[in-house]
Amino acid sequence: MKYLHLxxxxxxxxxxxxxxxxxxxxxxxxxxGMLDAVRTAFDAGTNxxxxxxxxxxxxxxIIQPLPYSLLNQIGTVPGVxxxxxxxxxxxxxxxxxxxxxxxxISPNYLDLYPEIVLPPAxxxxxxxxxxxxxxxxxxxxxxxxxxxxxxxxxGSIFPKRDGGSTWTFDLVGIxxxxxxxxxxxxxxxxxHWKYFDEANAYYRNQVGWYIVKVADPAQSDRIAQAIDxxxxxxxxxxxxxxxxxxxxxxxxxxxxxxxxxGGIMAAVFFTLLLLTGNTMAQAVRERIPELxxxxxxxxxxxxxxxxxxxxSMLLVVLGGVxxxxxxxxxxxxxxxxxxxxxVLPPVGVATWTLGIxxxxxxxxxxxxxxxxxxxxxxxxxxxxGR
Amino acid sequence: MTALVEIRKLSKTYVRGKQKxxxxxxxxxxxxxxxxxxxxxxxxxxxTTLLNLIGGLDTPSAGSIxxxxxxxxxxxxxxxxxxxxxxxxxxxxxxxxxxxxxxxKNVELPLLLxxxxxxxxxxxxxxxLQLVGLQDRATHKPNELSGGQQQRVAIARAFVSDxxxxxxDEPTGDLDRQSAEEVLGLLQRLNREHGKTIxxxxxxxxxxxxxxxxxHLDKGELVEAAALAH
Numbered sequence: 001m002k003y004l005h006l007x008x009x010x011x012x013x014x015x016x017x018x019x020x021x022x023x024x025x026x027x028x029x030x031x032x033g034m035l036d037a038v039r040t041a042f043d044a045g046t047n048x049x050x051x052x053x054x055x056x057x058x059x060x061x062i063i064q065p066l067p068y069s070l071l072n073q074i075g076t077v078p079g080v081x082x083x084x085x086x087x088x089x090x091x092x093x094x095x096x097x098x099x100x101x102x103x104x105i106s107p108n109y110l111d112l113y114p115e116i117v118l119p120p121a122x123x124x125x126x127x128x129x130x131x132x133x134x135x136x137x138x139x140x141x142x143x144x145x146x147x148x149x150x151x152x153x154x155g156s157i158f159p160k161r162d163g164g165s166t167w168t169f170d171l172v173g174i175x176x177x178x179x180x181x182x183x184x185x186x187x188x189x190x191x192h193w194k195y196f197d198e199a200n201a202y203y204r205n206q207v208g209w210y211i212v213k214v215a216d217p218a219q220s221d222r223i224a225q226a227i228d229x230x231x232x233x234x235x236x237x238x239x240x241x242x243x244x245x246x247x248x249x250x251x252x253x254x255x256x257x258x259x260x261x262g263g264i265m266a267a268v269f270f271t272l273l274l275l276t277g278n279t280m281a282q283a284v285r286e287r288i289p290e291l292x293x294x295x296x297x298x299x300x301x302x303x304x305x306x307x308x309x310x311x312s313m314l315l316v317v318l319g320g321v322x323x324x325x326x327x328x329x330x331x332x333x334x335x336x337x338x339x340x341x342x343v344l345p346p347v348g349v350a351t352w353t354l355g356i357x358x359x360x361x362x363x364x365x366x367x368x369x370x371x372x373x374x375x376x377x378x379x380x381x382x383x384x385g386r
Numbered sequence: 387m388t389a390l391v392e393i394r395k396l397s398k399t400y401v402r403g404k405q406k407x408x409x410x411x412x413x414x415x416x417x418x419x420x421x422x423x424x425x426x427x428x429x430x431x432x433x434t435t436l437l438n439l440i441g442g443l444d445t446p447s448a449g450s451i452x453x454x455x456x457x458x459x460x461x462x463x464x465x466x467x468x469x470x471x472x473x474x475x476x477x478x479x480x481x482x483x484x485x486x487x488x489x490x491k492n493v494e495l496p497l498l499l500x501x502x503x504x505x506x507x508x509x510x511x512x513x514x515l516q517l518v519g520l521q522d523r524a525t526h527k528p529n530e531l532s533g534g535q536q537q538r539v540a541i542a543r544a545f546v547s548d549x550x551x552x553x554x555d556e557p558t559g560d561l562d563r564q565s566a567e568e569v570l571g572l573l574q575r576l577n578r579e580h581g582k583t584i585x586x587x588x589x590x591x592x593x594x595x596x597x598x599x600x601x602h603l604d605k606g607e608l609v610e611a612a613a614l615a616h
Contacts, residue, residue: 009486293482298471
């Protein structure tokens, strides 16, 4: 600590240059904080997926329906505790741009998703109302919906049997999700599959996918094979996988977010390395006579090396912490501005930890060459300006 | 008087590109403790090289240097750095203060290498600045001080850790006459009143008059030793 004033004095020797370098580090880590939140949001569903749930979908495509008759057969497979089902609806509210996930679900669907918290009275009302629907709190806020409202959705994929495309639902419940990693679920709307099955023009007795709750997650492989054997060599062969694997595959249909974010950040940090490395090299080059004076006074080679390294690490850590801090402050504002269409998680401990490690590594890398130069400098030559 | 510095058959050869330049040839010299020695000679005669070797900033190509009985030519770079920190103070022609630090902080620099507490470092640096008459300029940065004042801060930095030996390379070379006399008077006081052994390189015969001895170097050899009575 007794050398801190030396490090700070060296760092702020050229205030304008240091300020610009700090700004570039800040911008890089602001971007890192926000992009990592996007990656975390995409990973959240996968990471928090129920370990005791499996998804049974068509082996050929997620949009290929499965027969309703499979329900009882799946229920007889040893190790299966409960089976629910759902169907993607894809309706929009008033305008096609008002898109959000909406599904037709089986009566016991909510029993398999305890993370979706619906007050008992609202659950009762949902069970009793054929055209009833429940929505997440985030979605309700987004459109200003309240219980008792009638919600008209345009069924662009599934028109009604009577020729119309407007499906009207009675909003009977608003659910919440306590796990912050699963907040995205609060953007969903759920309604009865029975109503969907009876009223849509295309499907009859078909479901999009089954959700299977298993008694012992360790038996998942065996159960998956047994379920898939039920429809082997039929026109509706199934693929049964853990919910985590299913969601991972679903997310990858959009793109490998982790890879995209990683690629962007690698480019940003590489540029930052060059920029900050150049600044540090220039700063040390200018201070060669001063470093020689320190050595003259008795500072060892190692002490000079550590002083320069501390300077570069402090520069990056200072800018990085400001950048990540700003990202943490901006995240709620971004969510608010998006009106609930995007729900980015706050900058979490994992992002901060990774960020701090990156700051230290970048600081070390950019400081290494100038520090070695300072360490190796010959006092006599440096004082003579050679 | 016992010799503080003992130099035997000292040679120094520099390699500049493909050329070898022998700057010092077999110099023998004893500097007594409490001496104020002026080293004079034409440019390129080896004065600064000899000073650097005595101060442990450079290592000889041949021969030996003992300071206070310790063979500094045999020390590794780390041990030599530690030796410099506790045994020798340096004064340069161009002051070589750190521009971003105040006078007080510049004087405290050598004390960072000691076990003194922050309060003790502050107190010792204040006393040193008081001795050079700059206690009222403690918070000023070097660019807020005149050349003479900067050199006095550099002198305070040189003796703040109480080394036995001060090496001064053209300490008045960048100063006007009045400032030069102040600086030389200060060095003389440190020699006479505080017993510091001083080795000073100078071109200026008037500066050399402040010393107790003057030695002349020419082409890397001591050519004359004149004891001046003061």
